[in-house]
Amino acid sequence: MLADEASPGLAIVILAVFLAFRYLLYPTLLSPLARIPNAHWSSPISRLWILGIRYTHRENRILHALHRSLGPVIRVGPNELSINGIDGVRTVYQGGFEKPDWYSVFDNYGVPCMFSTRPAAEHSARKRSISNIYSKSYIQSSQSASAQGREILYGRLLPKLLDSTSKMQVPHGIDMYSVFMATTMDFISAYIFGIENGTNLLHDEALRDHLLEHYKARSDYSVFDQELPRLTWLCRKIGIPFWTVDAANKELGEWCMRLCDVTKKASIMNNPSATEACDEPVVWNALVGGLAKETKTSGSSSVLYPTALTNVDLSVASELFDHVLAGQETVGITLSYISWRLSQSMDLQADLRAELLSLAPNMRLDRDESASMPDPKQLDALPLLHAVVMETLRLHAPIPGYQPRETPELPCQIGPYLVPGGVRIAASAYSLHRDEKVFPEPEVWNPTRWLSSDGDGEERKKRNRQFWAFSSGGRMCVGSNFAMHEMKLIIAAIYSNFTSHIVDDAGMSEQSDGYTGRPVHERLFLRFERVV
Numbered sequence: 001m002l003a004d005e006a007s008p009g010l011a012i013v014i015l016a017v018f019l020a021f022r023y024l025l026y027p028t029l030l031s032p033l034a035r036i037p038n039a040h041w042s043s044p045i046s047r048l049w050i051l052g053i054r055y056t057h058r059e060n061r062i063l064h065a066l067h068r069s070l071g072p073v074i075r076v077g078p079n080e081l082s083i084n085g086i087d088g089v090r091t092v093y094q095g096g097f098e099k100p101d102w103y104s105v106f107d108n109y110g111v112p113c114m115f116s117t118r119p120a121a122e123h124s125a126r127k128r129s130i131s132n133i134y135s136k137s138y139i140q141s142s143q144s145a146s147a148q149g150r151e152i153l154y155g156r157l158l159p160k161l162l163d164s165t166s167k168m169q170v171p172h173g174i175d176m177y178s179v180f181m182a183t184t185m186d187f188i189s190a191y192i193f194g195i196e197n198g199t200n201l202l203h204d205e206a207l208r209d210h211l212l213e214h215y216k217a218r219s220d221y222s223v224f225d226q227e228l229p230r231l232t233w234l235c236r237k238i239g240i241p242f243w244t245v246d247a248a249n250k251e252l253g254e255w256c257m258r259l260c261d262v263t264k265k266a267s268i269m270n271n272p273s274a275t276e277a278c279d280e281p282v283v284w285n286a287l288v289g290g291l292a293k294e295t296k297t298s299g300s301s302s303v304l305y306p307t308a309l310t311n312v313d314l315s316v317a318s319e320l321f322d323h324v325l326a327g328q329e330t331v332g333i334t335l336s337y338i339s340w341r342l343s344q345s346m347d348l349q350a351d352l353r354a355e356l357l358s359l360a361p362n363m364r365l366d367r368d369e370s371a372s373m374p375d376p377k378q379l380d381a382l383p384l385l386h387a388v389v390m391e392t393l394r395l396h397a398p399i400p401g402y403q404p405r406e407t408p409e410l411p412c413q414i415g416p417y418l419v420p421g422g423v424r425i426a427a428s429a430y431s432l433h434r435d436e437k438v439f440p441e442p443e444v445w446n447p448t449r450w451l452s453s454d455g456d457g458e459e460r461k462k463r464n465r466q467f468w469a470f471s472s473g474g475r476m477c478v479g480s481n482f483a484m485h486e487m488k489l490i491i492a493a494i495y496s497n498f499t500s501h502i503v504d505d506a507g508m509s510e511q512s513d514g515y516t517g518r519p520v521h522e523r524l525f526l527r528f529e530r531v532v
C-alpha cells in the first residue's frame with residue numbers, strides 16, 4: 001500500500017532528475033560543446049536567444065561583435081556553433097560537411113534542386129550537367145550569352161537610361177534598384193530560357209512590380225519554415241496558413257513553370273540549328289540533356305533516379321526556379337550598391353570611364369545609338385572595374401548571413417575544440433569580410449584595397465582567401481562566373497555612356513541583417529547625364 005502511494009512521487013522525482021540532467025546539467029557542463037564560449041548564458045540550454053535575434057534581423061551584427069570578444073568559435077544554441085576565420089571555414093566548407101535540413105525549404109514544387117540537395121553524391125550528380133555552362137571559359141566564349149547581353153543592354157537598358165535624361169524627367173531620377181532587378185532577371189532568364197522565352201521586365205514594369213512584391217513577401221519565409229519546421233507544419237495542418245508567403249510562393253512557382261512549359265514546347269517545335277544564338281535556352285538545354293544522359297547511362301541505379309529521373313519536368317522546373325531566384329536578387333542588390341557608391345565620387349567615375357574606354361572595342365554608343373560588345377576576357381581583366389565589384393561584394397555582400405552545415409558522424413577538430421557529429425555549424429561573409437587584420441578599416445568602402453599596387457602579394461592573397469561572397473568548397477555559388485561577367489558588363493555599358501548622381505538614397509546605408517542583405521527601403525533614385 002505504502003509502496004503504491006510512493007511510486008507516483010518517486011516517478012516525478014526521477015523524471016525531474018532526468019530532465020535536469022538531460023536539459024541543464026549535460027548541455028551546460030558535460031557535453032563536448034560545454035568548453036566552447038557561449039554567445040548568451042542560455043545558449044547551452046535553449047535556442048530562444050538565437051531564434052530571437054534571427055527573427056528580429058540582428059544576427060549577423062550581434063554574432064560579429066561576439067566573435068570579436070569571444071574568439072573564432074562560439075556556441076549559439078544547445079547544438080549550434082558559429083565560426084569565424086579562414087581555418088574553420090576551410091575545415092567545414094572545403095571539408096565537404098553536408099547541408100542540414102534547413103535547406104529543404106528551397107525544394108520547389110515538392111522536389112529538390114541542386115541548392116537544396118543534402119547528400120553529397122546526389123548533389124554532385126546534379127551539378128555535373130550544369131557546371132560547364134556556368135564556367136568562366138564557357139560564358140566568355142558563348143555566342144548566345146553575348147547576343148543576349150547585347151539585346152538587353154542596347155535594346156532595353158541603355159534606351160531606358162537615355163529616356164530618363166530627357167528634360168521631362170528632371171529632377172526625379174529613376175529608381176535603379178527596380179531597374180537593376182529587371183535587368184538581372186532579364187539576363188538570367190535569357191541565359192536559362194533564351195531571349196524569346198525569357199522575361200522582359202525592363203519593359204514590363206507592371207509584372208516587375210508584381211514580382212518584386214512577391215519577393216518582398218518571402219523575406220521572413222525562412223525563419224519559420226527553416227527554424228521551426230514542425231510548428232510551421234502544424235500551423236498549416238490546423239488551418240493557420242502563412243498566407244502572404246504561401247500565396248507569393250505559389251504565384252512565383254506558377255510563373256516559372258509557365259516559362260519552362262513555353263521553352264519545352266519551343267524546343268520540340270524548333271530546329272535547333274536554325275535557332276538564333278540569342279534564343280538558345282543554354283541552361284535548359286544543359287539540364288534536360290544531362291538528365292537524359294543520366295537516364296541512359298545509369299537508369300534506375302542512378303542516385304537521381306527517385307528524385308529527378310522519375311520526375312524530369314518537375315525536377316527541371318525546380319532547378320530553374322532556383323536559378324531565377326538566386327540569380328536575380330543577389331546581382332540586383334550588388335549593382336545597386338555599386339552604382340550608389342560610384343555616384344558618390346565623380347573622380348572615381350572619371351577613372352573608371354577612362355579604363356572602360358580603353359577597351360577595344362569599347363561600349364560607347366555611336367551617333368546612331370548602336371555599340372559593340374567588348375571582348376569578355378579584356379573586360380574581366382580591367383583592374384579598377386574588378387576592384388569596384390569586389391569591394392562592393394565585400395562590404396555589401398548580398399548573402400551576408402550564416403550558411404549552415406552539419407558536422408559529420410565522427411568527431412572533428414574545429415580550432416581547439418573536438419566537436420561531435422550532427423552539430424549545426426556556420427560561418428558568415430558578414431564577419432569574414434570585416435576582419436580588420438585582412439581588411440583594415442573594414443567599414444570603409446575602398447576599392448583600392450583590391451588593386452595590385454596596394455599592398456604586397458601576400459596581403460593580396462590573404463584578401464582573396466578571406467573573400468567569401470560566393471561561399472567556398474563544393475557548395476559554393478555555381479553562378480559566380482555568370483554574376484561577375486554580368487555585373488561587369490552592365491556597369492561597363494552604363495558608365496561608358498553616363499555619369500550618375502544621387503537623387504534619393506534613403507535607406508541605402510542600412511543593409512538588412514539576415515541570410516540575404518537588401519537596402520532597407522529597396523529603392524535608389526539616381527539621375528543620369530549623358531557623357532558627351
Ligand code: HEM
Nearest residue numbers: 114115323326327330331399403470471475477478479483
Ligand atoms: C552577386 C551574385 C551572387 C552571389 C553573391 C551569390 C552567392 C551565393 C552563395 C553565398 C551561395 C552559397 C549559399 C549557401 O550555401 O547557403 C550560392 C549558391 C548558389 N548560387 Fe549564387 N550568388 C550569386 C549569383 C548567382 C547566380 C547569377 C546564379 C545563377 C545560376 C546563382 C545560383 C546559385 C546556385 C544554384 C547555388 C547553389 C550551389 C550548390 O548548392 O551547389 N547564384 N550563391
